[in-house]
Amino acid sequence: MILVTGGTGLVGAHLILHLLNENQPIRAIYRNEKKFDTVKRIFGYYTDSAEDLFSKIEWVKADLNDIPLLIEAFKGITKVYHCAAFVSFEPDKFELLRKTNIEGTANIVNLCLSERVKKLCYVSSIAAIGTPTIETDIITEDNDWNPEFDNSVYAITKYGAELEVWRGTQEGLDAIIVNPGIIIGPGIWNYGSGSLITMVDKGMRYYTTGSTGYVDVLDVVSIMTQLMESDIKNERFILVAENLSFKDFIYKTALHLDVHPPNKEAGPFLLSIAWRLDWLKHILTGKRRVMSKQNAKSAISKTIYSNQKIQSALGYQFKDVDSSILHTTTYFKSDFN
Template identity: 55%
Template sequence: MVLVTGGTGLVGAHLLLHLIENGENVRAIYRSENNIQKTKAVFDFYKKTALFEKINWLETDILDIPSLETAFAGITHVYHCAALISFDPKDEEKLRKTNIEGTANMVNFSLAYKIQKFCFVSSIAALGDLAPHEKEITEETDWNPEKHHSDYAISKYGAEMEVWRAQQEGLDVIIVNPGVILGPLSKNKIFDQGSAEIYKKVADGLRFYTLGSTGFITVTDVVKITFQLMKSDIKNERFTLIAANIVFKEILNTVADTLKVKRPSIHAKPFFMHFLWMADWLFSTLFFRRRSITKATAKASYSKNLYSNEKIKTALGTVFSDVYLYIKSTADN
């Protein structure tokens, strides 16, 4: 049997569907009964509602060690997708506890229960930092601790260190580092994080765009490739998963055109983004509200990072989905 953490998130829900479609017996852990409905909504979206009943759900938490004893019973393979995603500096302790300590618990149990193969869904945020002579970020790019990283990036990097530690202790592992993961452009608002936030902001009349760029990939490609890696003889490797490096403006325009709303028309230059995060910090401090834009997210909006996907293409012969066509084809308007 296969164990999936984070099965109520975007990647985890799609992974559960993909696993069941490919004949796997799956157990998924959850913390809240309400969150399970998000996963069911994904199955409903793809008209696979009957398959949802095949999931063996278990209420537990990756930080709750006693309950994980039950979760690992009879498990042979693990897909660890659960993570806290936040760029609010106030969540630093929660990020470290969930993403690092939680991952440490998962790999420790995997070692104890002699799991055959363990997959960790990380992020391109945990990849290295370009040296002056380098142009593309690859799996071999060194992490520079002297450079500024978001708390989220640090927590995912720390989680990877736990996975590699377990690998040295005998656990066969795979790490995947997806870029920005695009889910279905659904009006049903299946999820409220990640690409769903981008879609909602554009639908609500987002006026600003930036010319930064990063790697993008569809959620269906992420789960398909991850499954292929777990079924292959490949082990103890990490792979960057991006379909293409794309300018944020182009993604926003595609979403706007698909939703038939006005495109963002005002270029938010770096100095403007700097002003926004400073203002947001002030308001959040004065009115005790969560941050909506931070120094890390502001910098990311105009940074032009280039990521290489050559390693996964060489390993599996991967042909990625066109993200523009994916956005248009999944819109249910």
């Protein structure tokens, strides 16, 4: 049996659907029953049998740090896809990020070892890839992590989680790590690329000229399963279809949503004011941070990621980003119009 953590998330839900279509027995960990509707909605984008497929999943309510419940969830498991994570760039959320992403992953690794799981796939992020000393350099899996760099709290904990996976491989666990870029896919509109699509639909005044890597959720799922079925082990792979500027992504999204794109650039000076005002508002009101110093810096940083390693390993051809945006915005409009 296959265990999926984070089964109600964007990657987790698409992964489970993919595995169910291959008639694989699935056990999935969740935290909140309210998110089951999201999973069924995502299933419904691709099949008329969403309810029937959903009923085949063996759901287990558990927290990544609840060891007794996790032990029960691991009984009879042969492969694990660890998709669960806490995503936040708010500095004051560091302890929760560390508890979920690092300690939670350590628990998953330990149980994989104790239960003699055949293989683990960990969904990390390009945030955990080392940053080059020269901005124009192409980033690969071989870039060294620089602890002196001004890394976001999210990046720090995803890198820490990867260290736990590597520790597991030293103790005999077969594992792979995937490092997706910004994942494009339908169904979750309040965080990740879905929240950006929501913002574009509502109307944005400013764009930024930084760049990063993007990838379709279906590509992520397909590569994960191919790697798990292969003899490849103890390797990490950057999953990026294309590198685009934030401006290009926003403009492509606005085009497919039939809304006006932003027409003003937010440069370094404006962003430096914005994150400081956001910090001050947080101090005075206690409201959640919207922009951190690291977010502001990444918004104007031009990062370029290589997908050569995964292309060489699997001969994989990615979907182009414009098609991914069109596919995702089509379901966005059907959900809200």
